[in-house]
Amino acid sequence: MRHPPRLPALLTGAALLTASCAFAVVGTATGAAAVPACTVQYSVVGSWAGGFQGSVTVTNGAAALNGWSLGFAFLDGQRISQGWGAKWSQTDAGVTAANESWNASLGTGASVTAGFIASWSGSHRAPAAFTLNGAVCNEDPGPTEPTPTPTGPTPTPTEPTDPPDPVTGAPELGVTGNRLTDRNGATRRLLGVNRSGGEFMCVQGHGFFDGPVDDAAVRAIADWKANTVRIPLNEECWLGHDNVKPEYRGAAYVDAVKGLVDRVLAHGMTPVVELHWTYGQYTGNSAGCSDVHATCQKPMPNARYTPAFWTSVANTFKHDRRIVFDLFNEPYPDRATTTAAQAWTCWRDGGTCPGIGYEVAGMQDLVDAVRATGSRNVVLVPGIAYSNDLSQWLAHAPTDPAGLLAAAWHVYNFNTCANEACWDSTLAPVSARVPLVAGEIGENTCGHGFIDRVMTWFDDRGLSYLGWTWNTWNCSSGPALITSYDGTPTSFGIGLRDRLRALN
Known part of the structure; x- marks a missing residue:
């Protein structure tokens, strides 16, 4: 999501029904079971x-x-x-x-x-x-010789097992099929909010976060019954580049982020650390700024610094699988090129991409950087078109040796894929194969009619979603959930708050 100006200086678990079907094959040896065709x-x-x-x-x-x-x-x-x-x-x-x-x-x-x-x-x-x-295919030929009648007591049929109990608090997360699961095997949904500020305050010279992130402020999020907080980050602030004020870069910035992550965990919520603003000059279609520095959303990560960023972040948090990694906020290589094939190839493979003047790091490069550290944290991989298009996500998904990828998707009422027909045709196939997380949902109406539809579609399928954003902005210039950091909701925020409380 793009931001309003700051200052003039600035499944329920999937049910599985299985039918194994076979018909006879000529030439089976006497006494052996027929090979299923x-x-x-x-x-x-x-x-x-x-x-x-x-x-x-x-x-x-x-x-x-x-x-x-x-x-x-x-x-x-x-x-x-x-x-x-x-x-x-x-x-x-x-x-x-x-x-x-x-x-x-x-x-x-x-x-x-x-x-x-x-x-x-x-x-x-x-x-x-x-x-x-x-x-x-449903005729089982069985063995070619009679099966002996078993002797001894008749086995007692076993009752179906109950689904596993969820782990208390923020769980260590894994991926089982198309579900996020905890160590007990229970399905987990990420339901909560974004906490914007870490992506822009530091590079604009104002601090680490926009508003308080102390224990009371984080408790207010938990009081909405949120179980997840997404934390946008800035590449250059984390890596300590000298275009950022010394007091807001490098170790000081990393410590501030770690402190917020620890407080989110302490309140039983899952932190999602996410790369929002990055280095690389882009002045083409839909450019957010002409600056080479990480002062706006760029169309793709850069090969010069972004893999190093994820290597550092993964090394910082890899010993705690309760923390989720979100690779890149809102890729839009499709705005730089005229063909979807070029956009999706750029998205996955990086390198020299049409219309983008810097060398790009693709999603595969970033997954590789994370896994090279030994990290087994769950990784969210966004689509294109500002993360609103997942139509070719499955066909181009990066390879993960750990098998811990989930698809990330963003939606606002002004996006292209903003209706149930599009969600049925593009999201449903993805969510059938991998976990699907709507990392940002919102609307610019100061109401919640649109996100109500989004949440209903996701709730019906047991999927995850996070509202943008837990900041006290003007809801007409950027979807803001609160008017005060004590958790007082805007009219937009009421819709998300009430839904979270009803679910959790």
Whole structure:
């Protein structure tokens, strides 16, 4: 989010339903189980009132296929409204998922996954039978010789286990499938606020933060029942560059950030440390400033300093997995180039990017910098278009050897992807694969009608969101949640506060 002028100087856990399906293969040895020719895993990865998100993973155990079609029937009147990874069609209860041109080849032992969103009423049981290219997949041939009758007492059926209890306070976070989880395996949602100031006050020569960040001020955030605080940072202040006043740079700045992180943790909340303003001169389309220094939002991180910033931050916090890293606030390489392909390649790989005059550090460079320190903290990776576009996030996502990435997304009422249709088409596929965190939500109306819609969509799917911002600004010039650091809300803030209190 861009900032108003300062001074003239300035899932519920995913339910999993699995059906393993097989048909006989000619030539099985006597006494051995038949080799499955296909297996199908059907999963419900999230549900809400009147709807759910599902996926199917098909593994081909027979001869290689060049073109495939999966068939099954819903049992409870479910209706698919959209899908991805296949060409979906439905007639009455019958559903067909046929290959796209890019995934038509399905070799022996290869798998393909497709997802969908569907409506339901009352229940949504898993389909009982599947076919692959017309061959029945739910007939288990079993062994070719009779199975001996077991002797001894009949086993007592076990009751379903209860979901794990969440860890108390700020948890050490990990990633399990598309969920953030704690050490007990319980699903965790990041729900809270941004605490702006650390990105601009130091470089403008006014201090470390905009307003108080003492224990009472942090307690006021916790009183809203927030469980997460996102803390924007400045690259040059952290690294101690001499364009910043000595009293606000280097070790002094790092200590101030560490102090705020410690207070957030002490109140049982998750700190998200995030890189907001960076070095690099950009004067192209949508430039926030012409300054080479970290005095505004740049379109991408720079290769000269940003990897060093994340190396230092990761070394500072890597021994505490309760802390989350957010790589870069709002990339917008799409404003510097005319093609989406160039923008997404720049986003991931960095280097020399069209329209950007400095060497860029891509998201892969930053993930590599963090992991090279030995850090196993969860890392948030934003999209393009000021983090509002995740349409090609999955196709270009950086590789993480730790498997601890989540997607970060921002939305305001004036963004392009600001309606449920866009969220269904671009966010749902991402959230089916990785955890999704809306790092900034807000509106410039001084009300909360828009964020109410955002929060409802995210709540229905068990996803995370953070309101912008816990600062006493004029809500018409920048979404401000409070009028006082004691937690008195603006009319905009009332919407977030009441939702957090209802959830937590």
